[in-house]
Amino acid sequence: MTTTHGAPGSTAVGAITGVLFDFSGTLLRIEPAESWLRASLATFHAAPGTAPCPLTDAEIASFAAALEQAGALPGGHAPAAVPDALAALWELRDRDARHHRALFTGLARHVPLPHPEVYDPPGAAPSLYDVLYARHMTPDAWQPYPDAAEVLSDLHRRGIPTGLLSNIGWDLRPVLRAHGLDRHLTACVLSFEHTLQKPDPRLFTLACRELGVAPPHVLMVGDDRTADGGATAVGCAYFPVDPLPVHRRPEGLRPVLELVD
Numbered sequence: 001m002t003t004t005h006g007a008p009g010s011t012a013v014g015a016i017t018g019v020l021f022d023f024s025g026t027l028l029r030i031e032p033a034e035s036w037l038r039a040s041l042a043t044f045h046a047a048p049g050t051a052p053c054p055l056t057d058a059e060i061a062s063f064a065a066a067l068e069q070a071g072a073l074p075g076g077h078a079p080a081a082v083p084d085a086l087a088a089l090w091e092l093r094d095r096d097a098r099h100h101r102a103l104f105t106g107l108a109r110h111v112p113l114p115h116p117e118v119y120d121p122p123g124a125a126p127s128l129y130d131v132l133y134a135r136h137m138t139p140d141a142w143q144p145y146p147d148a149a150e151v152l153s154d155l156h157r158r159g160i161p162t163g164l165l166s167n168i169g170w171d172l173r174p175v176l177r178a179h180g181l182d183r184h185l186t187a188c189v190l191s192f193e194h195t196l197q198k199p200d201p202r203l204f205t206l207a208c209r210e211l212g213v214a215p216p217h218v219l220m221v222g223d224d225r226t227a228d229g230g231a232t233a234v235g236c237a238y239f240p241v242d243p244l245p246v247h248r249r250p251e252g253l254r255p256v257l258e259l260v261d
Contacts, residue, residue, distance in 0.1 A: 016237060016260045018213030019155060020187075020204075022222030023166035026244025027181060027253075030075035031187040032245075033068035034061060040135045044128055046118070054115050067132075074100070074136050074169075080185045080216060083110055092193040093169060096113035100169020104136075107127050137170050139178030143246050144248075152184035162261055163187030165207040165220070166228055167197050187211045199230020206237070221256055 021027050022257060030036070037060060045053050055063070071079025082090045089103040108129045113119045119128035135141055155162050164185055166172060169192045176182040187210035189203065196203040208215045215235040222228025223243040231238050241252045 015217055016219045017217045018161045018211045019165050019219045019221060019256060019260065020165045020207055020211065022167060022224065022228050023164055023172055024075040025223035026221060026241055027148045028144045028175070028179065029243065029246050030073060030136065031141050031143065033073050033076060034064040036073055036132065036135055036141060037064040037067065039140070040128065040131045043135065044131045051118065054118060059114055063111070066111045067108060070111050072104055078216045079107060094167040094197045095195045097169050097192050100192065101133060105133050109134055114219065139175045142175050142183060144179050145246050145253060146250045147234050147253045149181060151256055152181060154257055155224050155260065156184040161186040161211050161213055163211045165190065165198070165203070165205060167191045198227040199233065201230065201233045204231045204234045204236060219256065219259060221253065
């Protein structure tokens with residue numbers, strides 16, 4: 001178990017009275033790229049007047065792997081290389097909803113579409129790229145870690161305020177509600193709503209204020225040691241988790257209960 005504290009004046013672990021959690025890779029994880037693509041294809045071809053899917057299973061698997069390599073799935077793997085034309089958007093992606101959408105649809109568009117005459121029609125008709133982006137914002141695209149609800153519920157029962165602090169370009173509250181996780185949260189701070197991104201200290205300070213707990217008494221839990229670990233700059237403690245598939249991390253959040261015991 002590793003807990004990192006901030007500057008002088010930060011508290012001992014036993015004095016923690018509030019907890020902030022990251023979203024993606026911490027409380028929930030995005031579905032695999034192939035599942036994302038298959039669900040998006042099903043939605044695309046469900047539209048009235050749309051022809052049946054012309055892709056073979058092998059083509060779907062290959063296309064999904066290419067999209068994953070390009071980093072086109074938000075919440076998934078980072079791009080192997082960010083195209084020069086998208087480099088500025090990559091840095092700002094979580095400060096504005098338009099930037100977020102432009103970046104990830106742009107990354108997807110660097111992967112050539114099979115059957116572009118079907119999947120990228122001219123005019124106002126939605127392309128598969130649009131459907132892919134929309135899919136990742138649905139509750140079905142996200143799976144909570146097995147211990148997420150248990151840990152949030154236990155902290156709530158103890159009277160420990162808990163909040164969510166996420167670098168993200170869209171409103172994830174419907175996802176939390178669909179999975180029953182919102183009921184335990186005192187605060188929900190999303191980067192794009194404040195035009196700030198972790199590890200900006202101002203965002204952590206704001207989140208602690210929303211939580212109602214001073215930073216030296218707050219534990220930040222997250223999978224990104226740079227972004228989430230930036231909480232130590234304002235005096236918070238930090239507990240890292242690994243963004244593994246949910247079946248490989250059944251108890252990654254449970255140590256938090258010991259840290260606030």
